[in-house]
Amino acid sequence: MGVVVIDGSTVRSFVDDEEQFKKSVDERFTALDLNKDGVLSRSELRKAFESMRLLESHFGVDVVTPPDELTKLYDSIFEKFDTDQSGSVDLEEFRSEMKKIVLAIADGLGSCPITMVLDDDENNFLKKAADLEASKLEKASS
Numbered sequence: 001m002g003v004v005v006i007d008g009s010t011v012r013s014f015v016d017d018e019e020q021f022k023k024s025v026d027e028r029f030t031a032l033d034l035n036k037d038g039v040l041s042r043s044e045l046r047k048a049f050e051s052m053r054l055l056e057s058h059f060g061v062d063v064v065t066p067p068d069e070l071t072k073l074y075d076s077i078f079e080k081f082d083t084d085q086s087g088s089v090d091l092e093e094f095r096s097e098m099k100k101i102v103l104a105i106a107d108g109l110g111s112c113p114i115t116m117v118l119d120d121d122e123n124n125f126l127k128k129a130a131d132l133e134a135s136k137l138e139k140a141s142s
Contacts, residue, residue, distance in 0.1 A: 002120055004130035007113040011106035013136075014129035015099060024128050025098045029091055039088035045081060046074045098125075 015021050032040055032048045040048075065073075081089045081097045089097075102125055118127045 002127070003115060003117055004127070005113050005115050006109065006126060006130050006133075007111055008106040008109040009111065010133045011102060011109060011126065011129045014125070014132050015102050015106070017132060020128070020132055021099070021102075022095065024125060025095050026091065028098070029094050039090050040081075040094065041088055042075070042078050045078050045089060049074060049077060102129075 029040070032044050034044050034047075035041075078089070079085075081093055083093050083096070105126070116126065118124055118130070120127070
């Protein structure tokens with residue numbers, strides 16, 4: 001775990017660095033594509049969101065959500081990603097939706113810096129954004 005100070009401009013800067021952002025999203029896609037068929041199925045995408053525990057906790061406290069409600073939520077997320085309604089999510093669809101999600105996080109953070117404790121997970125987009133910002137600051141001071 002690491003502590004970072006981050007704001008919306010840090011996250012937006014990460015998205016604006018198209019090469020770094022695309023690389024990060026592509027790596028995440030590859031990791032989620034468990035059967036390596038080049039697309040994400042409903043179950044692969046659900047496993048990804050389940051691992052983030054976004055819907056099963058509230059401010060770090062476990063909450064019980066009825067299974068049928070969870071299924072509806074995960075199906076809704078899948079449908080949002082599957083923009084061409086093909087029944088699977090290809091890399092371009094994944095990139096597009098991840099960009100929207102990360103930019104929404106940037107908008108939510110706004111311009112007021114906050115301190116966050118982040119896992120040292122290689123796939124954490126906020127950690128990557130903070131690391132990219134830190135490397136830019138390091139280069140500027142050299």
